[in-house]
Amino acid sequence: MDKGSTDQPTSSLLYSSLNDNVTMVTKRLGESSDLVVRHISINKTPCAVLYMDGLVDKNTVQEYIMEALMLDMPSKRASVKALYEKIKTASLPIGELSEVEHIDELLHRLLSGETILLIDKEKKALVASTKGWRDRGVQESTAESVIRGPKEAFNETLRTNTALLRRKIRDSNLRMDAKKIGKMTQTDIAVAYLEGTAEDSVVRDVHKRLENIDIDGVLESGYIEEYIQDAQYSPFPTVYYSEKPDTIAAGILEGRVAIIVDGTPEVLLVPALFVNFFQSSEDYYQRADIGTLIRILRLVCFCIALFMPALYIAFTTFHQEMIPAPLLISLAAQREGVPFPAFVEALIMELTFEILREAGIRLPKPVGSAVSIVGALVLGQSAVQAGLVSPAMVIVVAITAISSFVIPAYNMAIPIRMIRFVFMVLAATFGLYGIILGMIALVFHLCSLKSFGVPYMSPFAPFVAKDQKDVLIRFPHWGLFSRPTSIAKNNETRTNPNSKES
Amino acid sequence: MTSSWVRISLIIICLSLLSGCWNSNELDELGIAVSVAIDKNDEGDYLVAVQVINPSEIATDAPTNRPPVSTYSTTGETLLDAFRRLSAKSPRQIYFSQMRLVIIGSKLAEEGVMPSLDFLYRDHEFRTSFYVAVAKNAPAEVMLSIVTPYEKIPANKIMNSIDNVQKNWGVSKGVSIDKLIADVRDKGKSPVLPGIDLLGDPEVGNNMSNVENVDAPTKLEVDHLAAFKEDRLVGWLSEMESQGLNYATGDVRSTIVTHPCDDEGTISVEILRTQSSMKSKMDGSTPEVTIMVEAEGNVAEVDCKIDLGSPESIQEVNKEVEKQIEKTIQSSVTAAQEELESDFLGLGSAVHRDNPTYWKSVEDEWDQQFTELDVSIEVKAKIRRKGNSTQPINKEG
Numbered sequence: 013m014d015k016g017s018t019d020q021p022t023s024s025l026l027y028s029s030l031n032d033n034v035t036m037v038t039k040r041l042g043e044s045s046d047l048v049v050r051h052i053s054i055n056k057t058p059c060a061v062l063y064m065d066g067l068v069d070k071n072t073v074q075e076y077i078m079e080a081l082m083l084d085m086p087s088k089r090a091s092v093k094a095l096y097e098k099i100k101t102a103s104l105p106i107g108e109l110s111e112v113e114h115i116d117e118l119l120h121r122l123l124s125g126e127t128i129l130l131i132d133k134e135k136k137a138l139v140a141s142t143k144g145w146r147d148r149g150v151q152e153s154t155a156e157s158v159i160r161g162p163k164e165a166f167n168e169t170l171r172t173n174t175a176l177l178r179r180k181i182r183d184s185n186l187r188m189d190a191k192k193i194g195k196m197t198q199t200d201i202a203v204a205y206l207e208g209t210a211e212d213s214v215v216r217d218v219h220k221r222l223e224n225i226d227i228d229g230v231l232e233s234g235y236i237e238e239y240i241q242d243a244q245y246s247p248f249p250t251v252y253y254s255e256k257p258d259t260i261a262a263g264i265l266e267g268r269v270a271i272i273v274d275g276t277p278e279v280l281l282v283p284a285l286f287v288n289f290f291q292s293s294e295d296y297y298q299r300a301d302i303g304t305l306i307r308i309l310r311l312v313c314f315c316i317a318l319f320m321p322a323l324y325i326a327f328t329t330f331h332q333e334m335i336p337a338p339l340l341i342s343l344a345a346q347r348e349g350v351p352f353p354a355f356v357e358a359l360i361m362e363l364t365f366e367i368l369r370e371a372g373i374r375l376p377k378p379v380g381s382a383v384s385i386v387g388a389l390v391l392g393q394s395a396v397q398a399g400l401v402s403p404a405m406v407i408v409v410a411i412t413a414i415s416s417f418v419i420p421a422y423n424m425a426i427p428i429r430m431i432r433f434v435f436m437v438l439a440a441t442f443g444l445y446g447i448i449l450g451m452i453a454l455v456f457h458l459c460s461l462k463s464f465g466v467p468y469m470s471p472f473a474p475f476v477a478k479d480q481k482d483v484l485i486r487f488p489h490w491g492l493f494s495r496p497t498s499i500a501k502n503n504e505t506r507t508n509p510n511s512k513e514s
Numbered sequence: 515m516t517s518s519w520v521r522i523s524l525i526i527i528c529l530s531l532l533s534g535c536w537n538s539n540e541l542d543e544l545g546i547a548v549s550v551a552i553d554k555n556d557e558g559d560y561l562v563a564v565q566v567i568n569p570s571e572i573a574t575d576a577p578t579n580r581p582p583v584s585t586y587s588t589t590g591e592t593l594l595d596a597f598r599r600l601s602a603k604s605p606r607q608i609y610f611s612q613m614r615l616v617i618i619g620s621k622l623a624e625e626g627v628m629p630s631l632d633f634l635y636r637d638h639e640f641r642t643s644f645y646v647a648v649a650k651n652a653p654a655e656v657m658l659s660i661v662t663p664y665e666k667i668p669a670n671k672i673m674n675s676i677d678n679v680q681k682n683w684g685v686s687k688g689v690s691i692d693k694l695i696a697d698v699r700d701k702g703k704s705p706v707l708p709g710i711d712l713l714g715d716p717e718v719g720n721n722m723s724n725v726e727n728v729d730a731p732t733k734l735e736v737d738h739l740a741a742f743k744e745d746r747l748v749g750w751l752s753e754m755e756s757q758g759l760n761y762a763t764g765d766v767r768s769t770i771v772t773h774p775c776d777d778e779g780t781i782s783v784e785i786l787r788t789q790s791s792m793k794s795k796m797d798g799s800t801p802e803v804t805i806m807v808e809a810e811g812n813v814a815e816v817d818c819k820i821d822l823g824s825p826e827s828i829q830e831v832n833k834e835v836e837k838q839i840e841k842t843i844q845s846s847v848t849a850a851q852e853e854l855e856s857d858f859l860g861l862g863s864a865v866h867r868d869n870p871t872y873w874k875s876v877e878d879e880w881d882q883q884f885t886e887l888d889v890s891i892e893v894k895a896k897i898r899r900k901g902n903s904t905q906p907i908n909k910e911g
Binding site: 341350440 | 529537538539540541542544546548567569570572573574609611612614639641
């Protein structure tokens with residue numbers, strides 16, 4: 013399990029003198045103020061308990077280490093060796109207890125929140141796992157809210173996150189391979205997958221890519237994502253992430269591999285296909301019919317968010333003959349007196365919206381309402397009244413903005429936001445012709461992408477008839493008889509369709 | 515890697531900048547034309563008038579007293595010449611793709627419309643779905659400068675009226691330019707076009723005060739059909755002849771057939787569905803054309819003593835309706851063969867369809883042949899419903 017930590021360079025061993033060891037540790041840590049060193053004496057043998065304040069659960073240290081060592085030890089003096097063995101085997105009522113011989117290892121364990129027991133004349137140190145620091149607890153998901161379905165979300169603690177997954181999948185094949193990445197942060201990483209279901213090649217690939225990472229620190233799973241993603245220069249994400257345990261568990265059940273990064277509530281999931289970003293876990297909790305319709309709606313919204321401003325520009329500046337006469341008259345009337353060309357008008361409004369959106373995210377909550385007032389009233393209404401933009405353009409920008417929020421995965425909404433401007437430029441220079449050219453280029457690009465060896469656009473390109481049951485349409489659960497073949501080729505069967513009530 | 519990226523992005527930047535937005539027009543730079551009037555003046559030059567809409571007057575919450583449309587007219591040696599001369603008068607580039615209607619002046623119609631149709635059909639800016647009509651009692655350009663009540667865009671008013679007349683009455687019909695051209699080129703069929711009448715004083719109609727009246731003093735009205743021979747106007751059909759033509763070609767969707775009953779009153783039948791076919795048969799060496807019309811309808815208005823409860827009287831009504839429709843069609847056939855000598859019914863096409871070999875031999879002298887053609891008319895009428903009451907409400911007892 014501890015593959016990541018064993019390949020550290022073998023360093024100097026511990027001294028036999030307690031004082032030497034303690035001095036060494038305090039020196040190495042630069043006499044840091046949060047290092048607690050408690051000298052005690054067990055049966056007249058000098059010992060020291062070391063821990064980092066704030067990283068340990070003080071109650072555990074107090075009750076199960078200090079009390080056990082200071083109060084409950086028999087008074088009969090024994091040899092150091094016997095004392096060490098006794099403490100190791102019998103005296104410490106702590107679940108995780110191990111021993112270390114190397115100083116670097118000791119320091120690392122100390123800094124991870126474990127408690128070290130050093131005994132004079134003993135060249136090994138006992139390490140008790142007393143990790144315990146303040147975390148948020150398991151709270152309701154804020155970024156991906158659902159109406160029906162589990163509300164809990166991952167938090168920043170790796171162990172909590174793995175436990176959340178274990179609670180959902182009680183299968184002995186669920187693997188949690190541990191890794192440490194980051195020369196300084198030594199961030200714990202767990203690679204979770206179902207052995208026998210996930211493709212071995214993908215699991216190997218994940219391990220290989222993670223091991224190749226050479227970085228000083230990992231503070232968020234985004235660091236990892238940028239190292240392991242396939243298409244480094246594509247705006248489209250090839251790694252899925254979610255902060256909901258049920259979403260990640262569903263991915264693991266399909267044969268995907270999850271990467272949990274300590275300190276990050278967002279868990280990565282690979283391989284990620286284009287269609288995954290348009291699916292929400294709630295599609296599977298609500299009835300199949302509405303799940304299907306919502307998925308189609310999302311795809312429509314994807315198109316609106318991507319093409320609407322571009323189409324508006326193309327139609328109004330190049331292809332007026334394609335607009336029905338009453339609409340054309342209405343649009344023309346709105347454009348009377350607008351000082352900018354349609355493209356500039358669209359650009360101004362889209363930029364304004366992006367500014368408002370960014371301001372809204374960063375601002376503290378009490379100021380946020382001020383921004384929405386300025387945004388909605390001043391920019392929306394007054395700009396129209398002042399004749400700077402046409403009302404139709406405001407509608408176009410609004411529907412574009414709202415449509416981009418329909419896409420459940422935030423990281424898929426980002427390429428749409430960026431590519432939208434490219435399409436607007438194409439529309440302003442070439443009209444519909446430019447939009448079609450851009451679309452062709454976009455489709456080429458999407459089809460060229462891969463995520464951990466799986467074609468990004470599958471099951472559309474290459475077309476897999478069997479997998480269409482859970483892409484645009486969602487079959488009822490008894491109809492989802494096999495795992496997606498592009499992801500899991502072994503252990504395909506998911507359900508017996510005949511087990512439903514007929 | 516880097517150089518190829520640089521090259522690709524240079525190409526993209528150049529492509530989008532060098533293209534220079536050719537053909538791009540902002541909406542507020544366009545004068546959207548909804549109808550065009552074409553005529554010839556006495557010098558033989560084309561006279562062109564264009565009706566452009568004033569969008570802010572049409573789509574607005576706060577209308578001012580400016581007119582919703584403006585008309586510009588000019589003359590030119592050719593149509594294109596005249597259209598380009600309009601730019602001197604119009605503040606905006608005139609945009610023809612949304613045009614709904616072309617009104618042809620009677621002088622041009624009598625001379626032949628084909629040369630002007632060529633331009634309207636050839637130019638990519640024109641759609642091929644606009645209606646063509648003939649100005650009957652006023653110069654075509656005057657028709658365009660009438661402000662119409664109720665419907666702000668006069669071209670829409672005319673177009674809607676043509677459609678409504680065709681749908682509810684059947685004495686006129688809308689003819690789009692591609693149909694007109696097809697008919698002109700078809701040797702077995704001559705085209706017809708709806709006529710437009712101007713009622714009242716054009717000077718008054720040109721002024722916004724025209725529409726400030728509840729009953730506008732100057733109005734535009736859809737008239738019956740104008741019959742052409744090849745591309746030249748040869749005469750106007752009467753109401754009955756126009757309706758007969760529509761029956762024969764299956765263009766009557768709904769109309770009213772009124773016939774006397776019991777010598778004292780009338781009974782009106784609302785025709786709801788008609789179906790027509792034209793069949794040709796060779797009778798020895800001469801062809802014979804049969805026009806078959808099936809009509810279905812309801813009894814709509816009864817002003818005589820008749821017992822609609824009995825099947826016999828329904829039969830009676832059926833017969834009367836058949837007789838009326840036959841008479842209507844016959845009047846049209848007579849007009850075609852004797853008065854105007856123009857095969858606007860498309861009898862030649864029927865012969866062409868059913869006897870192609872014979873048609874080949876007469877194709878070129880069909881104009882003379884056709885006046886001698888035997889035409890028989892068969893009408894079948896069927897009353898479907900009698901309305902809410904079986905008996906006339908004034909029936910005693």
